[in-house]
Structures are given as structure tokens and as C-alpha cells.
Amino acid sequence: MASDSPDPVDSSARPAPRTLEDWLQAVGEAAAFFTCLPLGRGAPxxxxxxTxxxxxVxxxxxxxxxxxxxAIARWLGAAPWLAAVVGLLTAVVLTGALHEDGLADTTDxxxxxxxDRTRRLEILRDSRIGTYGALALMFSLLLRVAALTQIIVVAGxxxxxxxxxxxxxxxRGAMVWPINGSKPARSDGLGAALGSPPAAIAGWTLAVGGGIAFVALLAVAPLAALLSAPLAVALAAGVTSVARQRIGGYTGDTLGATQQVVEIAVLALVALCVGGGR
Structure with a gap:
């Protein structure tokens, strides 16, 4: 979530999805926002x-x-580290490095x-990447490649x-934590457009993300399946607390940073759990 320009993703006049057709439409809108896929970019x-x-999902x-x-890279004969790079590159290309950009801007x-707060908000809107942002991206990629390589070597x-x-x-489920537990840092941009979700919506978002992770990881690393959701919540709460201290709330960039921190940490957790006996 890197963009902090005024965003048309929300309007108080829009209804909540109710029917199956509504939810399928909402899935398409969310996919269009999070990815570079040509899914139609009209008004949501x-x-x-x-949603x-x-x-x-x-x-x-x-x-x-x-x-x-x-998996295709491995089938073609790629080494585990090369296959890991291919997998991570796919996600970066598919999302247009949306969250990586948020991580870089936030760390800068x-x-x-x-x-002061005003200066930090100015930096968040600056498209240039500084030393902190460059280092954050470098270590983000290195940690994810290393963790994913170990997972492939040990767990296949x-x-x-x-x-x-x-x-x-x-x-992406963890990104609801700052939205629910904090407030937008500025009066325009993505944060202001999102507003505050009802507690039930926030709970369902965390439950869906945690449930998917639990089921997916159960056969890979049962301990990681149990610990991944609590770790994600703890890290999201930590990023939210820092953002509240630095800028008074959250922005689209800090949401992207939250996603990145959780992704890196959970991949590392799985790698440590599968490699614990080695």
C-alpha cells in the first residue's frame, strides 16, 4: 500500500456487499487494487x-x-535459491512492488x-528512496530468499x-490491525478513505488470514501454523505503535510496511520450524 495520494477506493455513499454477486464484485475490486492485473479500474x-x-483471500x-x-522453476531444474527468487519475483511483479514501496518509504x-511529524509525512510522500529505504528493501529480499530457500530444501x-x-x-489480514486500532495520519490519502472498520469486520479479516495460514502451514510446520497468527498480530501492533508515535496514525505506506514485516517474519518462522532438527 504505497500510494498516499487521494484515493477513490471509498465513499460513505457506497453500500456494503450482501449477495454472492456483490462479494464476487468486491473480490474483483480488491484484486484490481492490490495487483497490476487488467481487471478494470473504474470507480469501486x-x-x-x-470488504x-x-x-x-x-x-x-x-x-x-x-x-x-x-514449483515450475523447480520442475525445470532450478536450484532451491533460484526457485525462491522466481517465486518472490512473481509476487513483486504481480503487485507492482506495492508493499515494498511502502516499506521503503516508511523506513526512510x-x-x-x-x-517532526510534518517532515516525516513529507518523506512518506517523496517518491525518492533514501539510504534507509534501500537497506530495508535489500534486507527484506535477502531474508525472504534465505527463509524460502531453507523451506524448499527441508520441506520440499x-x-x-x-x-x-x-x-x-x-x-494482508494483519494490515487490518492499524486500520482498526489507529487513525489516519492525514486527512487525505488512502488512510482517510478507508476510515474505521466495525470490530466484526476487523475480526473476520484477522480470522480469515489466520485461518488460511493455519491450514496451509499445518502440513509444513505445525508449530509455525500455531504461532504464525499471534506473531503477525504482535508485529502489526508493533508497527502500529511506532507509526502512532512518529506520525500520529497510519498511512498507505505504513500499511505496506506492516504487510512486509509480517511476510518476512512468518517466512522466517516457518524456516526455523522446519529446520529445527538440522
Whole structure:
């Protein structure tokens, strides 16, 4: 979630989806927002805040696409590390590096010493990447490649595919935490457009993300299946707390940073759990 320009994803006049047809339409709208797929970019029919439980489902689809490409690379003879790179690259291309951009902007803004809130918000809107952002992207990719490589080596190609599906679903479910537990840092942009979801919507979003991750990881690393959701919530709460201290709330960039932090940590958790006996 990198963009903080005024975003048309929401309007108080839009209804909540109720029928199956409505929810299928909402899935298409969420997929169009989170990916670069040509799914039609007209005005959304539904309020994004009412369709948050779809976010982990879209994440699952992105993770499965990445996992399938990983499996194809392995079938073609790629080494585990190369297959891991292919899988991660698929997700980056599919999403247009949406969340990676948010991570880079957030670390640039939060890493500057002695900057006030106004200056940090200015940095978040600056499209240039600084030293902190470049380092964050480098370590993000290195950690994910290393973790995914270990998962493939120990748990096989199927384990890598399921790990990607789980982390992408759970990390997008975790993005509801700052939306529900904080407030937009500015009066315009994505955060202001989203608003505050009802507690039930936030709960369902976390439940869907956590449920998908639990089922996907159960056959790969049962301990990781149990710990992944609590870890995701703890990290999302931590990023939310830092963002509240630095800028007074959340933005689209800090939501992207939340997704990245959770994805990295859960992949590392799975790698540690599958490799515990080695």
C-alpha cells in the first residue's frame, strides 16, 4: 500500500456487499487494487472498509501464483535459491512492488533522526528512496530468499508453495490491525478513505488470514501454523505503535510496511520450524 495520494477506493455513499454477486464484485475490486492485473479500474462499487475480509483471500491468490511459479522453476531444474527468487519475483511483479514501496518509504521517514511529524509525512510522500529505504528493501529480499530457500530444501517444493500462500494471506489480514486500532495520519490519502472498520469486520479479516495460514502451514510446520497468527498480530501492533508515535496514525505506506514485516517474519518462522532438527 504505497500510494498516499487521494484515493477513490471509498465513499460513505457506497453500500456494503450482501449477495454472492456483490462479494464476487468486491473480490474483483480488491484484486484490481492490490495487483497490476487488467481487471478494470473504474470507480469501486463498494466501500473498501466493508470488504476487508477479502484482502487475505486476494493475498492467498497472489501467494499461490508465486508458489506455482516457484514449483515450475523447480520442475525445470532450478536450484532451491533460484526457485525462491522466481517465486518472490512473481509476487513483486504481480503487485507492482506495492508493499515494498511502502516499506521503503516508511523506513526512510521513520529512520530520520530528530524529524517532526510534518517532515516525516513529507518523506512518506517523496517518491525518492533514501539510504534507509534501500537497506530495508535489500534486507527484506535477502531474508525472504534465505527463509524460502531453507523451506524448499527441508520441506520440499510443496512446502515452499504453501509457505508463500500462508504468508501472503496472513500478512494482508494483519494490515487490518492499524486500520482498526489507529487513525489516519492525514486527512487525505488512502488512510482517510478507508476510515474505521466495525470490530466484526476487523475480526473476520484477522480470522480469515489466520485461518488460511493455519491450514496451509499445518502440513509444513505445525508449530509455525500455531504461532504464525499471534506473531503477525504482535508485529502489526508493533508497527502500529511506532507509526502512532512518529506520525500520529497510519498511512498507505505504513500499511505496506506492516504487510512486509509480517511476510518476512512468518517466512522466517516457518524456516526455523522446519529446520529445527538440522
Amino acid at each position: 462499487r463498494f466501500r473498501a472498509v466493508d 476487508l475480509p477479502i484482502w487475505p 486476494v493475498g492467498l491468490a497472489i501467494g499461490l501464483a508465486a508458489g506455482i511459479d516457484l 521517514a521513520f529512520g530520520v533522526a530528530n524529524a 517444493t510443496g512446502g515452499g508453495l504453501l509457505a508463500l500462500a500462508a504468508t501472503h494471506a496472513l500478512s
